[in-house]
Amino acid sequence: MTSPMNWLSGFFGSKPQLTPAQASRLAAWRALPEALASAELEAARFVVVDVETSGLNLSRDWLIAIGAVAVRGGRIEVGDSFEVVLQQETASNKDNILIHGIGGSAQTGGMPPQEALLAFLEFLGKDPLVAFHVTFDETMIKRAMKQFLGLDFRHPWLDLAYVMPGLNPPLARKYRALDHWLGHFHIHNYARHNAMADALCTAQLLLIAMEQARRQRISHFRGMMDLEKAQRWVSWEG
Numbered sequence: 602m603t604s605p606m607n608w609l610s611g612f613f614g615s616k617p618q619l620t621p622a623q624a625s626r627l628a629a630w631r632a633l634p635e636a637l638a639s640a641e642l643e644a645a646r647f648v649v650v651d652v653e654t655s656g657l658n659l660s661r662d663w664l665i666a667i668g669a670v671a672v673r674g675g676r677i678e679v680g681d682s683f684e685v686v687l688q689q690e691t692a693s694n695k696d697n698i699l700i701h702g703i704g705g706s707a708q709t710g711g712m713p714p715q716e717a718l719l720a721f722l723e724f725l726g727k728d729p730l731v732a733f734h735v736t737f738d739e740t741m742i743k744r745a746m747k748q749f750l751g752l753d754f755r756h757p758w759l760d761l762a763y764v765m766p767g768l769n770p771p772l773a774r775k776y777r778a779l780d781h782w783l784g785h786f787h788i789h790n791y792a793r794h795n796a797m798a799d800a801l802c803t804a805q806l807l808l809i810a811m812e813q814a815r816r817q818r819i820s821h822f823r824g825m826m827d828l829e830k831a832q833r834w835v836s837w838e839g
Contacts, residue, residue: 617750626719630726636728638757638826642822642825644674645673645728646726647671647807648670648672648731650667651738652667655693656697664742666701667742668795668797668800670800671728685721686711686712693708700794714749715749730757731758732760734762761782761803761806767828767829767835768810786809790802
């Protein structure tokens, strides 16, 4: 189970011990074909993800919950969604619980981390992940994968924090946070800082991005990645 700071053992301690069944499931996921960058936006399955954590410090805090929903064919597939709380040895502090609403009993009674992360991998497959400000979500998920599964989780991500400014240059300096973009496009979040609610809102933003991309003759996942890369360069120069 998770406890504060014990994620370091995933990097410097012993390799996680998986049961034969768990090792088989992990091997099956590894064997899946990689997502194609050439996939058409209308045909590809994207997994929009959000996480809840013990805090915002990338070097100190740890993963508590994952919420994810699939987008395919220009639609949010609500039936193709995933939500899990990772079992914690010690619940996060009260101030943190007030933010995400996952109480102490829910944290200590969550799903064992190995099982939770394997279930997430099986839901994800090898499809691209989408988030707003990818670095945070990716770091937290990658650290947990290393700690509990011994997996060096390298996966394609699309960051809407750069894609949206790239598609909407006049708004690039005005809107930087997720809430700014949600407000601009009148996307309502029924439970801010709930992983699934945030993932659903981000998925709605992805649909808008995909429609805008098509208008700009971007029809493949590779084009979206190129747009993100170009916007990162513009942001760095600015």
